[in-house]
Amino acid sequence: ITKEQRALIKAILDAYNRHQIPQDVTKKLLQEQYSAEENFLLLTEVATSQVQVLVEFTKNIPGFLSLDREDQIALLKGSAVEAMFLRSAQVLSKKMPSGYTEVLEERIRKSGMSEEFITPMFNFYKSIGELHMTQEEQALLTTITILTPDRPYVKSHEAVERLQETMLDVLRKLCVLQHPQEPQYFARLLGRLTELRTLHHYHVEMLTSWKTNDHKFTPLLCEIWDVQ
């Protein structure tokens, strides 16, 4: 790993750790009572704050702000749900001290979401947990997800691809260094990105089913996922 690559890892890790869901949101998760309505409202807060955190994190990805402005928006809209599932998987797979994991899991299960989404979602969380990713790997994998060139409406495909390749190169080297006994570890990480795309598809249906049951989203969530 070159000096530049080490600096890149540090910049991304600092940004990833600096932008976390605010305490007041996580505290609410532990306090509010359990009803499908209350759970949905809390998940709305969690999702909204995760999008805000994602936007701040993305601005700190070296090179992101030098991309075409419209492409920046296209990448954010295209990757928001995958980045959100990735970040919540990392939270849920860690056994949080305050029982936060169980509470969030319980609220997700009882929020009016249909069973057909719950199963794949928790299978994904389990498969992420089994990888025991380091912080750097989590931050880099999220960055790689955001810098996916083939999102809808991305114009300068090559510019995004070049940026993503830089990150893939760093992650590959990091995996070799941090998991020497597992030569296929890097490939397993990338395999999770494929699983994320399936969740992305389920998520669209999840939103639609909430919408048809007259659930209200926040303006930010409507904007990022083009929900009217």
Ligand SMILES: CC1(C)[C@H]2CC[C@]1(C)[C@H](OC(=O)c1ccc(O)cc1)C2
């Ligand atoms: C953990 C998750 C990634 C999983 C369950 C909650 C999440 C934060 C996300 O919720 C929403 O997308 C969502 C969208 C709109 C809304 O009003 C509420 C939640 C899906």
